Amino acid sequence: MAAAFALKNHMEKNGQSGTIRYYGCPGEEGGSGKTFMARAGLFDDVDFSLCWHPMDYNSIMPVSTLANVQVYFRFKGKSAHAAAAPHLGRSALDAVELMNIGANYLRGHIVQDARLHYAITNSGGFSPNVVQADAEVLYLIRAPHASQVQPIYKRVCDIARGAALMTGTEVEIVFDKACSNLMPSPVLEQTMYRVFERLGVPEFTAEELAYAAEIRTTLDKQERAGIVVKYPGLRDKDMADMLQPYTRTEPLYGSTDVGDVSWITPTVQCTTACFLVGTQAHTWQWVASGATSIGHKGMLHAAKVMAATAAELLEQPELVAKAQADLRARLDDQPFVCPIPPEIQPGANQVRAQ
Known part of the structure; x- marks a missing residue:
């Protein structure tokens, strides 16, 4: 939003x-909000798109x-009563566990860069003396291209159906959300880099650097070793001070x-230092x-x-014309196909997959 106001003032x-458009983007992490927005055509007439992500480095x-x-x-x-009448029960939790085992075996038979993640979102309750009648697991299936995700998704669905057969349970498969792989735009990237x-990069006060140093004492040996590989020039720094x-x-x-x-449109992202060097995403260190003011400085610098x-x-x-031509060439006549089926609505989680 700060970038949009700054650009507006500059143009005036x-x-x-x-025309400047500023889009607030709901559910960007687990909800693929921009994917729903893309499906609705909100970017179809946009010449180029700029965005930002907070990180622990500037790039x-x-x-x-x-x-x-x-x-x-x-x-x-x-x-059923787990001790007195186990033969009458059909465990939904057993089905979740068997599904996860099957998915673990699948990991050795998918493309090298694919990823399978899961979280048991309902384990069926807290009493071991009852056969769990309901259980749920949420899967996130990733691969370098949407065309690679789809066959893996179908195989995971088959594993779930197999787990239901093995346990005498039923399974409901509920498609939640999806997103496409990122198409880089070298023309815009080079422009933004210049x-x-x-x-320059965000500058931090002595007080902020001292705070960063204190938080970074919580990094373990492996995390510190990763800094050498991931962040050239930042090995002994608490906050990134270079691009x-x-x-x-x-x-x-x-x-x-x-x-x-x-x-849909040429797109470029920058990252600015809002977090301490070497700290990991989705951790308390990032929140801290x-x-x-560290995060606020990084955010406003990204706006600039x-x-x-x-x-x-x-x-x-x-x-802009060059970036648009480059995108068309990279797509090689592949149309954008939204990976979220048209019947899936944001947050509904109620559509049964076929």
Whole structure:
């Protein structure tokens, strides 16, 4: 939002015309909000898209990401007294456990960069003396391309059906959400990198650096060793004080609903230092720094980078045209197909897969 206001002021000051859109993006982490937005056509007439992600380093993101599907497997069995009448029960929890075992065996027979994650979201209760009649497991299935995710998803569904057969239970398969892999835009990346170089990186006070040093004492030996590989030049730093070199890297083994946007319009992301060097995503260390002035500084610096990049692209429309042509060439006539079926609505979780 700060970037949108800054760009608006710049355009008014310089007499430029154009339309700026700022999209608030709900459910971006587990809900694929932008995928639903892409399906609804919100990016179809957009010339280019800029976004940002807080990280523990400053960079442009010249990476692809993993496409994914998230799906619930809800097993229904029959309760019974686990000691007096176990033969009358049909355990939904047994079905979840057998499904997870089957999925673990599947891991050795899918593409190298695929990932299977799960969380048991309903274990059937807290009493071991009752055969659990209801249990649920949530799966996140990832692969480098949506076309690779779909056959893995179908195999996982077959494993769930097999687990239901083995336990005499029923399974409901509920498609939750999905997102596409990210399509990089070298033209926009190079433009944003030049802007980032010119603006420099966030600067932190002695007090903020001392706070970062204290939190980073909680990193273990393995986490500290990873810093040497992942962050050239930051080995002995508590906060990133440099812009990472712009080089094409291996796929990022995570997922983002920005991927769906990038199939429709040229898209670029930057990252700014909002967290302490070497700390891991989804940890208390990220929360501990992201909610402070450290995170706020990183956020506002990202706004500057985004606004200045957009201003440069407005002044050089040939770069936008080049980025659009490059995207068409990369897609090689592949149309964007939303990985979320049209009948799936955000947060509904009630549509049974076929």
